[in-house]
Amino acid sequence: MQRLNRISEELKKEISRIIMNELKDPRISAMCSIVSVETTPDLKYAKVYVSIFGNNEEKENTLKGLKNASGFIRKKLGDAIKIRYLPEIHFALDESIEHGARIAQILNEINKKEEGE
Template sequence: MSMQRLNRISEELKKEISSIIMNELKDPRISAMCSIVSVETTPDLKYAKVYVSIYGSKEEKEITLKGLKNASGFIRKKLGDNMKIRYLPEIHFVLDESIEHGARIAEILNEIKNKEEGRQN
Protein backbone atom coordinates (compact mmCIF):
# COMPACT_ATOMS: atom_id res chain seq x y z
CA MET A 1 0.00 0.00 0.00
CA SER A 2 1.33 3.42 -0.87
CA MET A 3 2.41 5.75 1.92
CA GLN A 4 0.17 8.49 0.57
CA ARG A 5 -2.94 6.31 0.89
CA LEU A 6 -1.86 5.11 4.34
CA ASN A 7 -1.41 8.73 5.48
CA ARG A 8 -4.84 9.70 4.13
CA ILE A 9 -6.47 6.78 5.96
CA SER A 10 -4.64 7.68 9.17
CA GLU A 11 -5.79 11.30 8.96
CA GLU A 12 -9.38 10.24 8.27
CA LEU A 13 -9.24 7.87 11.25
CA LYS A 14 -7.95 10.73 13.39
CA LYS A 15 -10.86 12.99 12.40
CA GLU A 16 -13.50 10.29 12.83
CA ILE A 17 -12.18 9.07 16.20
CA SER A 18 -12.02 12.66 17.50
CA SER A 19 -15.61 13.21 16.41
CA ILE A 20 -16.80 9.98 18.04
CA ILE A 21 -15.04 10.74 21.33
CA MET A 22 -16.40 14.29 21.51
CA ASN A 23 -19.95 13.67 20.30
CA GLU A 24 -20.96 10.08 20.92
CA LEU A 25 -19.09 8.73 23.95
CA LYS A 26 -20.97 9.22 27.21
CA ASP A 27 -18.37 7.67 29.53
CA PRO A 28 -17.82 9.95 32.56
CA ARG A 29 -14.25 8.66 32.93
CA ILE A 30 -13.18 10.32 29.69
CA SER A 31 -11.95 13.86 30.29
CA ALA A 32 -13.26 16.74 28.20
CA MET A 33 -9.65 17.87 27.81
CA CYS A 34 -8.73 14.88 25.66
CA SER A 35 -7.52 15.24 22.08
CA ILE A 36 -6.19 12.95 19.38
CA VAL A 37 -2.66 13.99 18.41
CA SER A 38 -1.97 11.47 15.66
CA VAL A 39 -2.79 8.02 14.34
CA GLU A 40 -0.25 5.49 13.04
CA THR A 41 -1.71 2.68 10.95
CA THR A 42 0.16 -0.47 9.99
CA PRO A 43 0.55 -1.05 6.23
CA ASP A 44 -1.87 -3.99 6.31
CA LEU A 45 -4.51 -1.84 8.12
CA LYS A 46 -4.89 -4.37 10.93
CA TYR A 47 -3.75 -2.11 13.78
CA ALA A 48 -3.85 1.59 14.52
CA LYS A 49 -2.02 3.35 17.34
CA VAL A 50 -3.99 6.38 18.41
CA TYR A 51 -1.85 8.91 20.29
CA VAL A 52 -3.95 10.82 22.82
CA SER A 53 -3.05 13.98 24.71
CA ILE A 54 -4.91 14.43 28.00
CA TYR A 55 -4.72 17.57 30.10
CA GLY A 56 -4.88 16.99 33.84
CA SER A 57 -3.27 15.15 36.70
CA LYS A 58 -1.58 11.78 36.30
CA GLU A 59 -4.60 10.08 37.88
CA GLU A 60 -7.00 11.78 35.44
CA LYS A 61 -4.83 10.70 32.53
CA GLU A 62 -4.84 7.08 33.66
CA ILE A 63 -8.61 7.05 34.21
CA THR A 64 -9.28 8.65 30.81
CA LEU A 65 -6.92 6.26 29.03
CA LYS A 66 -8.61 3.30 30.72
CA GLY A 67 -12.02 4.62 29.65
CA LEU A 68 -10.81 5.01 26.06
CA LYS A 69 -9.40 1.49 26.01
CA ASN A 70 -12.70 0.12 27.29
CA ALA A 71 -14.60 2.08 24.62
CA SER A 72 -12.35 0.96 21.75
CA GLY A 73 -14.87 -1.64 20.58
CA PHE A 74 -17.67 0.94 20.45
CA ILE A 75 -15.38 3.40 18.65
CA ARG A 76 -14.39 0.73 16.12
CA LYS A 77 -18.04 -0.11 15.45
CA LYS A 78 -18.86 3.57 14.89
CA LEU A 79 -15.86 3.86 12.57
CA GLY A 80 -17.25 0.96 10.57
CA ASP A 81 -20.54 2.82 10.21
CA ASN A 82 -18.85 6.09 9.16
CA MET A 83 -15.97 4.88 6.97
CA LYS A 84 -16.11 2.66 3.93
CA ILE A 85 -12.81 0.78 3.92
CA ARG A 86 -12.26 -2.94 3.48
CA TYR A 87 -10.30 -3.51 6.70
CA LEU A 88 -11.02 -1.58 9.84
CA PRO A 89 -7.97 -1.51 12.12
CA GLU A 90 -7.93 -2.64 15.73
CA ILE A 91 -7.48 0.48 17.86
CA HIS A 92 -4.82 0.83 20.55
CA PHE A 93 -4.74 4.06 22.56
CA VAL A 94 -1.35 5.40 23.63
CA LEU A 95 -0.78 8.38 25.93
CA ASP A 96 1.22 11.11 24.17
CA GLU A 97 3.03 13.44 26.56
CA SER A 98 5.01 15.35 23.93
CA ILE A 99 2.94 18.52 24.42
CA GLU A 100 3.62 18.55 28.17
CA HIS A 101 7.28 17.78 27.50
CA GLY A 102 7.52 20.69 25.03
CA ALA A 103 5.82 23.04 27.50
CA ARG A 104 8.27 21.99 30.22
CA ILE A 105 11.25 22.65 27.93
CA ALA A 106 9.86 26.10 27.01
CA GLU A 107 9.44 26.85 30.71
CA ILE A 108 13.06 25.89 31.43
CA LEU A 109 14.30 28.01 28.52
CA ASN A 110 12.33 31.01 29.81
CA GLU A 111 13.85 30.56 33.28
CA ILE A 112 17.35 30.49 31.78
CA LYS A 113 16.59 33.59 29.69
CA ASN A 114 15.31 35.47 32.75
CA LYS A 115 18.42 34.52 34.75
CA GLU A 116 20.67 35.73 31.91
CA GLU A 117 18.78 39.05 31.71
CA GLY A 118 19.09 39.43 35.49
CA ARG A 119 22.91 39.00 35.32
CA GLN A 120 23.28 41.59 32.57
CA ASN A 121 21.43 44.30 34.56
Protein backbone atom coordinates in the same frame (compact mmCIF):
# COMPACT_ATOMS: atom_id res chain seq x y z
CA MET B 1 2.06 5.39 1.38
CA GLN B 2 -0.21 8.33 0.53
CA ARG B 3 -3.29 6.11 0.87
CA LEU B 4 -2.09 5.10 4.34
CA ASN B 5 -1.71 8.76 5.34
CA ARG B 6 -5.19 9.58 4.05
CA ILE B 7 -6.71 6.67 5.96
CA SER B 8 -4.84 7.69 9.13
CA GLU B 9 -6.11 11.27 8.85
CA GLU B 10 -9.67 10.10 8.23
CA LEU B 11 -9.45 7.77 11.25
CA LYS B 12 -8.15 10.68 13.34
CA LYS B 13 -11.10 12.90 12.36
CA GLU B 14 -13.71 10.21 12.91
CA ILE B 15 -12.29 9.00 16.24
CA SER B 16 -12.21 12.60 17.49
CA ARG B 17 -15.83 13.07 16.46
CA ILE B 18 -16.91 9.82 18.12
CA ILE B 19 -15.11 10.64 21.39
CA MET B 20 -16.60 14.15 21.52
CA ASN B 21 -20.16 13.34 20.46
CA GLU B 22 -21.00 9.70 21.12
CA LEU B 23 -19.02 8.45 24.12
CA LYS B 24 -20.83 8.83 27.41
CA ASP B 25 -18.12 7.41 29.71
CA PRO B 26 -17.62 9.76 32.70
CA ARG B 27 -13.96 8.66 33.01
CA ILE B 28 -13.06 10.31 29.72
CA SER B 29 -11.88 13.88 30.24
CA ALA B 30 -13.34 16.69 28.17
CA MET B 31 -9.76 17.93 27.73
CA CYS B 32 -8.77 14.97 25.58
CA SER B 33 -7.66 15.29 21.97
CA ILE B 34 -6.34 12.99 19.29
CA VAL B 35 -2.83 14.08 18.29
CA SER B 36 -2.10 11.53 15.58
CA VAL B 37 -2.93 8.08 14.27
CA GLU B 38 -0.32 5.63 12.98
CA THR B 39 -1.72 2.80 10.90
CA THR B 40 0.25 -0.32 10.02
CA PRO B 41 0.72 -0.90 6.26
CA ASP B 42 -1.59 -3.95 6.34
CA LEU B 43 -4.33 -1.86 8.08
CA LYS B 44 -4.65 -4.39 10.90
CA TYR B 45 -3.70 -2.01 13.72
CA ALA B 46 -3.98 1.70 14.38
CA LYS B 47 -2.11 3.36 17.23
CA VAL B 48 -4.01 6.44 18.36
CA TYR B 49 -1.93 9.02 20.24
CA VAL B 50 -4.03 10.96 22.74
CA SER B 51 -3.13 14.16 24.57
CA ILE B 52 -4.94 14.56 27.88
CA PHE B 53 -4.83 17.76 29.91
CA GLY B 54 -4.95 17.14 33.65
CA ASN B 55 -3.23 15.34 36.50
CA ASN B 56 -1.92 11.77 36.33
CA GLU B 57 -5.10 10.26 37.78
CA GLU B 58 -7.26 11.97 35.14
CA LYS B 59 -4.90 10.77 32.41
CA GLU B 60 -5.02 7.17 33.65
CA ASN B 61 -8.82 7.21 33.97
CA THR B 62 -9.28 8.71 30.50
CA LEU B 63 -6.89 6.19 28.96
CA LYS B 64 -8.73 3.31 30.70
CA GLY B 65 -12.06 4.66 29.46
CA LEU B 66 -10.79 4.95 25.90
CA LYS B 67 -9.30 1.45 25.94
CA ASN B 68 -12.59 0.16 27.32
CA ALA B 69 -14.54 1.90 24.55
CA SER B 70 -12.24 0.84 21.70
CA GLY B 71 -14.70 -1.83 20.50
CA PHE B 72 -17.55 0.70 20.41
CA ILE B 73 -15.33 3.23 18.61
CA ARG B 74 -14.28 0.60 16.07
CA LYS B 75 -17.93 -0.30 15.40
CA LYS B 76 -18.83 3.37 14.88
CA LEU B 77 -15.81 3.76 12.58
CA GLY B 78 -17.11 0.85 10.52
CA ASP B 79 -20.38 2.73 10.03
CA ALA B 80 -18.61 5.95 9.04
CA ILE B 81 -15.64 4.75 6.95
CA LYS B 82 -15.98 2.22 4.18
CA ILE B 83 -12.70 0.33 3.87
CA ARG B 84 -12.14 -3.40 3.53
CA TYR B 85 -10.20 -3.86 6.76
CA LEU B 86 -10.94 -1.69 9.74
CA PRO B 87 -7.87 -1.59 12.01
CA GLU B 88 -7.86 -2.68 15.63
CA ILE B 89 -7.46 0.45 17.75
CA HIS B 90 -4.81 0.87 20.45
CA PHE B 91 -4.64 4.06 22.49
CA ALA B 92 -1.36 5.54 23.70
CA LEU B 93 -0.66 8.64 25.74
CA ASP B 94 1.18 11.39 23.87
CA GLU B 95 3.10 13.65 26.23
CA SER B 96 4.94 15.70 23.61
CA ILE B 97 2.86 18.83 24.33
CA GLU B 98 3.72 18.71 28.04
CA HIS B 99 7.34 17.97 27.17
CA GLY B 100 7.45 21.02 24.90
CA ALA B 101 5.85 23.21 27.60
CA ARG B 102 8.44 22.02 30.13
CA ILE B 103 11.30 22.84 27.74
CA ALA B 104 9.83 26.32 27.14
CA GLN B 105 9.59 26.86 30.90
CA ILE B 106 13.24 25.86 31.39
CA LEU B 107 14.33 28.17 28.55
CA ASN B 108 12.40 31.06 30.11
CA GLU B 109 14.12 30.44 33.46
CA ILE B 110 17.53 30.44 31.78
CA ASN B 111 16.72 33.72 29.98
CA LYS B 112 15.63 35.35 33.25
CA LYS B 113 18.87 34.27 34.96
CA GLU B 114 20.97 35.62 32.08
CA GLU B 115 19.11 38.97 32.11
CA GLY B 116 19.58 39.23 35.87
CA GLU B 117 23.36 38.85 35.65
